[in-house]
Amino acid sequence: MVERSPRFDAFCWLLLSAGLLLVFLPLYYALVIASQPDDTARLTLATLPGSALWHNLAAAWAKDDLQRQLVNSTVMALGIALGKLSISLLSAFAVTYFRFRFRTAAFWLIFITLMLPVEVRIVPTFEVAANVLSPVTALAGWLGWRLELNVSLLDSYAGLILPLIASATATFLFRQFFLVVPDELCEAAKVDGAGPLRFFRDILLPMSRTSMAALFVILFIYGWNQYLWPLLATTRAEMTTVVIGVARTLPTDNADTRWNLTMATTLLAMLPPVLVVVLLQRWFVRGLVDQEK
Amino acid sequence: MAIRGKDVVFKGRALPWLLLAPQLLVLAVFFFWPAGRGIVEAFFLSDPFLDRSIYVGLDNFRALFASPEYWDSVWLTLRFSAATTLLSMSVALALAVAADRVLRRSLLLRSLVIWPYAVAPAIAGMLWLFLFHPAFGVLALALRDLGVGWNPLLDGGDAMLLIVAAAAWKQVSYNFVFFLAGLQAIPASLIEAAAIDGAGPARRLRDLVLPLLGPTSFFLLVMNVIYAFFETFGIVDAITGGGPGGATRLLVYKVYKDGFQAQDLGSSAAQSIVLMVIVVALTILQFRFVEKRVSYA
Numbered sequence: 001m002v003e004r005s006p007r008f009d010a011f012c013w014l015l016l017s018a019g020l021l022l023v024f025l026p027l028y029y030a031l032v033i034a035s036q037p038d039d040t041a042r043l044t045l046a047t048l049p050g051s052a053l054w055h056n057l058a059a060a061w062a063k064d065d066l067q068r069q070l071v072n073s074t075v076m077a078l079g080i081a082l083g084k085l086s087i088s089l090l091s092a093f094a095v096t097y098f099r100f101r102f103r104t105a106a107f108w109l110i111f112i113t114l115m116l117p118v119e120v121r122i123v124p125t126f127e128v129a130a131n132v133l134s135p136v137t138a139l140a141g142w143l144g145w146r147l148e149l150n151v152s153l154l155d156s157y158a159g160l161i162l163p164l165i166a167s168a169t170a171t172f173l174f175r176q177f178f179l180v181v182p183d184e185l186c187e188a189a190k191v192d193g194a195g196p197l198r199f200f201r202d203i204l205l206p207m208s209r210t211s212m213a214a215l216f217v218i219l220f221i222y223g224w225n226q227y228l229w230p231l232l233a234t235t236r237a238e239m240t241t242v243v244i245g246v247a248r249t250l251p252t253d254n255a256d257t258r259w260n261l262t263m264a265t266t267l268l269a270m271l272p273p274v275l276v277v278v279l280l281q282r283w284f285v286r287g288l289v290d291q292e293k
Numbered sequence: 294m295a296i297r298g299k300d301v302v303f304k305g306r307a308l309p310w311l312l313l314a315p316q317l318l319v320l321a322v323f324f325f326w327p328a329g330r331g332i333v334e335a336f337f338l339s340d341p342f343l344d345r346s347i348y349v350g351l352d353n354f355r356a357l358f359a360s361p362e363y364w365d366s367v368w369l370t371l372r373f374s375a376a377t378t379l380l381s382m383s384v385a386l387a388l389a390v391a392a393d394r395v396l397r398r399s400l401l402l403r404s405l406v407i408w409p410y411a412v413a414p415a416i417a418g419m420l421w422l423f424l425f426h427p428a429f430g431v432l433a434l435a436l437r438d439l440g441v442g443w444n445p446l447l448d449g450g451d452a453m454l455l456i457v458a459a460a461a462w463k464q465v466s467y468n469f470v471f472f473l474a475g476l477q478a479i480p481a482s483l484i485e486a487a488a489i490d491g492a493g494p495a496r497r498l499r500d501l502v503l504p505l506l507g508p509t510s511f512f513l514l515v516m517n518v519i520y521a522f523f524e525t526f527g528i529v530d531a532i533t534g535g536g537p538g539g540a541t542r543l544l545v546y547k548v549y550k551d552g553f554q555a556q557d558l559g560s561s562a563a564q565s566i567v568l569m570v571i572v573v574a575l576t577i578l579q580f581r582f583v584e585k586r587v588s589y590a
Contacts, residue, residue: 012391019388026420034410039472044429094312119523120568123552124327163323183301196303225413227527243413246532
C-alpha cells in the first residue's frame with residue numbers, strides 16, 4: 001500500500017463485501033433449500049439453513065441415476081482432459097522438434113479448429129457420431145464402391161469424449177513451451193545417443209509437468225461442464241452426464257416437487273469441479289493466465 | 294507462412310506424422326468432415342424422403358437474412374453479449390482493484406471469488422432461476438412485495454435480465470483472475486512514483502492503472518464475447534428454453550432448435566456458417582492483438 005487513506009480502504013472493503021455477497025448469494029440459497037426437512041411449509045421461501053442437509057444429500061445420492069451420472073461425468077471430464085493433453089503434447093512435439101514436408105500445413109490444420117467450436121457444427125457432428133464411419137462410406141461412394149458400415153458412438157463414452165478431444169489451444173501452449181526449452185538439452189540427449197521418443201519421454205515430459213497440471217485443471221472443468229454435446233450424444237438417462245441429469249429435473253410449476261432434493265442433487269453435481277478449482281487453485285490460475293500468452 | 298521450430302531437430306520423416314496422427318485423425322473425422330458437410334448442406338435443400346439433395350445456391354442464406362425472426366435473434370444476441378460482457382468485466386475490475394489495494398496477495402479471497410468458474414452454465418442458470426422464479430423464488434416474491442412487476446416466464450425483458458445475471462455471475466470469476474494478475478504485474482515502483490508526484494488513488498487508477506490494463510482488457514473483451522455467443526447455450530436451454538416468445542432465443546440456441554427440433558437442416562447449416570464467420574473474425578482480431586503485443590515487447 002502506497003499511502004494511508006482509511007476512507008478509500010473502507011470503500012474497498014465495502015466493495016469487496018458486496019461483491020462476495022453477490023458471488024455467494026446463489027450458493028447460500030441453494031444450501032438453505034437443500035437443508036430444509038421435507039415437511040417445511042413453503043420450502044423455497046426459507047431464508048435460514050434447516051437441519052436436513054445431510055439427510056437430503058444422502059437421499060439425492062441414493063437417487064436412481066445420480067451415481068451413474070457422476071461416474072459418467074468423471075469419465076468424460078478425465079477422458080477429455082487426458083486425451084487433449086496427450087494428443088496435443090504429441091503434435092506439439094512433432095511440429096517443433098522435426099522438420100518435415102507440410103509441417104506448416106499440419107500446424108495450420110490444427111490452428112483452424114480454434115474457429116470451429118462444436119456449437120457451429122452441431123448437426124453434421126451429430127451425424128458423424130451417429131455413424132462414425134460415414135466419412136469412409138461417403139468417400140468410397142465417390143469412388144464407386146458401395147459400403148454398408150455403421151458404427152454409432154451415441155450413448156457411449158467414446159461418443160462423449162472423442163469429438164471434443166482435439167485441441168488447438170493445448171497444442172499451441174505446449175509448442176510455446178517447447179520453443180523456449182534450451183537447445184543444449186536436445187543436443188546433449190543426441191550426443192548421449194537418445195532417440196526422439198526417449199528425449200520426449202525422459203526430458204521433455206518431466207519438464208512440462210507444471211504446464212500439464214495447469215492445463216489439466218482447466219480441461220477437466222471444461223469437460224465436466226459440457227452441456228450441448230452430451231445433450232445430443234446421449235439419449236439414455238444412465239449414459240448422460242450429471243449436469244444434464246440435473247438440468248432435466250428443473251423448476252416447472254408443479255407445487256409438489258421436492259425442491260430440497262433437487263437442490264441437494266444440484267449441490268452434488270457442482271461439488272467436484274468446484275473442489276478441483278479451489279483445491280488446485282495455483283494450477284488453475286496458472287492454466288487460465290497461460291491462455292493469454 | 295512458415296512457422297518457427299527448433300534449431301536443433303531430430304531426423305525422421307515418418308515419425309512426426311505418426312505423432313501427429315491421433316490429432317489429425319480426430320480433426321478429420323470430427324472437425325473437417327462435419328464442417329465440410331455443413332458447408333454443403335448450407336447450399337443444398339435436402340429432401341428427407343428422396344434421400345437426395347438439390348442445389349439451391351444462396352437460397353438458404355437469402356431466406357435466413359429475409360427472416361425477421363433471425364434478425365430478432367441477432368439483435369438480442371448482441372444485446373445479451375454486450376450486457377453480459379460489460380456487467381461481468383466492470384464488476385470483476387472493481388473487485389480486483391479493491392482486492393489489490395487491501396489484500397495484495399490473499400489466496401483465500403481469490404478462492405472465494407473464483408469458484409463460480411467451475412459451475413456449469415446450466416447449473417448457474419438453475420441457481421439464479423431458483424432465486425427469481427416468479428412462483429417460488431425468494432427474491433422474486435420480495436420484488437413483488439416491493440411492487441415491482443417481475444415474471445421471467447412471461448415477460449421477455451425479465452427473462453433476458455435473468456440470463457444476463459446468470460451468465461455474468463459465472464464470468465466474473467474468470468475476469469477477476471485476469472484483472473488481478475494484471476494489477477499484480479504492475480511494478481510497485483510505478484505506483485509509488487505516481488503517489489510521490491501527488492496522484493491520489495482515483496487519479497492513479499484513471500491515468501496509470503487502467504491504461505496498463507489495456508491489453509488484458511482487450512483480451513478479456515474478446516474472450517467474453519466468445520463466451521456470451523457460444524458457451525451460454527446451457528443457461529438458455531436450462532432456464533428459458535429460448536422463451537418467452539423467442540425473447541431469449543440466442544443465435545446458438547436457434548441453430549440447435551432449427552437443426553434438431555424443426556429439422557430445417559438447410560437453414561440451420563446456413564446459420565452455422567454465419568456463426569463460423571463470427572468466430573473467425575473474433576479469432577483474427579485476437580491474433581492481430583497478440584502480434585501487436587509481441588512486437589512491443
